[in-house]
Amino acid sequence: MSIAITGSTGKLGRLVVKGLKDKGNLELIALARTASKAADLGVPVRVADYSKPETLGPALAGVETLLLISSSEIGQRASQHSNVIAAAKQAGVKRIVYTSLLHADTSPLSLADEHRRTEAELRASGVPHTILRNGWYTENYMMALGGALAGGAVLGSAGDGRISSAARVDFAEAAVVALTDDSHGGRTYELAGDESYTLSDLAAELSRQTGKSIPYKNLSEADYASTLLRFGVPDGLAQAFASWDAAASRGALFDDGRQLSKLIGRPTTPLAQSMATTLAAQR
Numbered sequence: 001m002s003i004a005i006t007g008s009t010g011k012l013g014r015l016v017v018k019g020l021k022d023k024g025n026l027e028l029i030a031l032a033r034t035a036s037k038a039a040d041l042g043v044p045v046r047v048a049d050y051s052k053p054e055t056l057g058p059a060l061a062g063v064e065t066l067l068l069i070s071s072s073e074i075g076q077r078a079s080q081h082s083n084v085i086a087a088a089k090q091a092g093v094k095r096i097v098y099t100s101l102l103h104a105d106t107s108p109l110s111l112a113d114e115h116r117r118t119e120a121e122l123r124a125s126g127v128p129h130t131i132l133r134n135g136w137y138t139e140n141y142m143m144a145l146g147g148a149l150a151g152g153a154v155l156g157s158a159g160d161g162r163i164s165s166a167a168r169v170d171f172a173e174a175a176v177v178a179l180t181d182d183s184h185g186g187r188t189y190e191l192a193g194d195e196s197y198t199l200s201d202l203a204a205e206l207s208r209q210t211g212k213s214i215p216y217k218n219l220s221e222a223d224y225a226s227t228l229l230r231f232g233v234p235d236g237l238a239q240a241f242a243s244w245d246a247a248a249s250r251g252a253l254f255d256d257g258r259q260l261s262k263l264i265g266r267p268t269t270p271l272a273q274s275m276a277t278t279l280a281a282q283r
Helices: 011-023 035-041 053-060 077-091 112-125 145-151 168-179 199-210 221-230 235-249 259-264 271-282
Strands: 002-005 027-032 045-047 065-068 095-101 129-134 154-156 188-191 216-218
Touching (some): 002 011, 011 168, 045 053, 065 077, 065 168, 077 095, 112 129, 129 168, 145 199, 145 271, 154 199, 154 221, 168 259, 188 259, 199 216
Parallel strands (some): 002 065, 065 095
């Protein structure tokens, strides 16, 4: 079975490549915009740029199964994904596995529209596919722990919204399962962590693990965006981060279906474990 992985040099892509290599007896192809950045993956590399269709046909020649990891370029994702899907269809790819967004069909997150458009394009293409609707990565919050400790508080605009995040390695393992078992064809999975928590819960866990009193300070969406701007976050991203938190307050990041743990055959990584790992790395 020949499997190609787009975005192979990103954090998720690297974990997927490693997981597939551990399976053994698979013909793997890493797709990357810059081949040199994928040289350490230990698998054949082909140049593939979402924005340059002329690179995609040669990159997908002979590929049976394709992992389409959603582009990191918000605002350009739909057109970039369209290029990949068209090239995959032309190349005769037998199945596409796509990393979408949790509840993409109904999600109020600003990120959701491009995922909805990509899912629609997959359906229209006629290429068999599997959709992995990934929930929030726990790492999205772990990146802010240093700032919370320095400032003495966890900041956000998520209110009491519950967040069913999972570690990136959990989502990578789900992709490996979907890529290596054709029985997942035609399926759409809502992937989220087994446990859910509020940002107040996150702050309490941070306090417990550090022995410091770190409360959660809930701000309005506008005030949180302004605070992020003062911290040097670019305006567009500050507005987006605040809007995603506000959407979380209305349930956008919650799911209790446990499809992720069922797919990977083990419990998802707990928040406490991800936090302990992050804090240990910062010491």
